[in-house]
Amino acid sequence: MRTKRANDSLPGGIALVFSSRTSRLKITVDSMAEVTLTAPSRCPRERAVAFASEHSAWIESRREKQREILERIAEEYKAHDKKSPFLGGWIAIEGASEPFYRARAKEFFTAECAALAKRLNRTVKTVTIRDQTSRYGSCSSKGALSFSFRIMKAPLFAARYLAAHECSHLVHPNHSAAFWRCVENVCADYRSADRWIKQNSAFLRFDPQ
Numbered sequence: 001m002r003t004k005r006a007n008d009s010l011p012g013g014i015a016l017v018f019s020s021r022t023s024r025l026k027i028t029v030d031s032m033a034e035v036t037l038t039a040p041s042r043c044p045r046e047r048a049v050a051f052a053s054e055h056s057a058w059i060e061s062r063r064e065k066q067r068e069i070l071e072r073i074a075e076e077y078k079a080h081d082k083k084s085p086f087l088g089g090w091i092a093i094e095g096a097s098e099p100f101y102r103a104r105a106k107e108f109f110t111a112e113c114a115a116l117a118k119r120l121n122r123t124v125k126t127v128t129i130r131d132q133t134s135r136y137g138s139c140s141s142k143g144a145l146s147f148s149f150r151i152m153k154a155p156l157f158a159a160r161y162l163a164a165h166e167c168s169h170l171v172h173p174n175h176s177a178a179f180w181r182c183v184e185n186v187c188a189d190y191r192s193a194d195r196w197i198k199q200n201s202a203f204l205r206f207d208p209q
């Protein structure tokens with residue numbers, strides 16, 4: 001068995017990730033302005049360094065754009081006088097504490113998913129709250145649902161959509177047309193909710209100081 005090549009970092013705070021599933025070099029800048037260069041497992045380090053340097057102008061402009069978004073979010077927190085976002089409003093819990101969001105998320109998704117599962121004639125095995133940042137929810141083949149506590153910072157319609165999305169996977173374990181019809185049946189405004197979540201990743205991931 002081949003051992004996985006250890007990840008590394010490049011000058012300029014770029015994470016270097018080796019992957020056996022890619023044949024090309026690829027750079028991504030995420031919503032928190034973190035830069036990752038994904039390279040094929042056997043790619044020489046010098047090639048990765050050269051690639052990053054060839055694309056340094058692009059990396060900087062993307063990173064700057066994300067930083068501006070993060071600054072605007074920090075301003076938004078300040079404007080709300082240290083309150084914390086919660087299901088579309090701002091509440092007087094200072095510092096957006098994770099235990100608070102976790103407890104509310106557990107209550108919210110347990111109740112929401114129980115009602116949805118009943119409508120869909122399925123059963124929910126467990127509801128677990130995590131800190132997922134790339135996907136905010138998941139559904140296992142055994143009916144175990146999990147959600148990121150961070151979605152409690154989103155408006156109610158977005159949190160409800162996420163519950164509808166994962167519960168629809170209890171019926172369709174894929175993203176087929178039938179799956180999306182099922183989602184639409186239980187959550188009519190799923191399109192705008194999905195868009196909101198995609199466009200507000202930085203807001204959901206942002207932790208105020």
Ligand SMILES: [Zn+2]
Nearest residue numbers: 165169174175
């Ligand atoms: Zn899905």
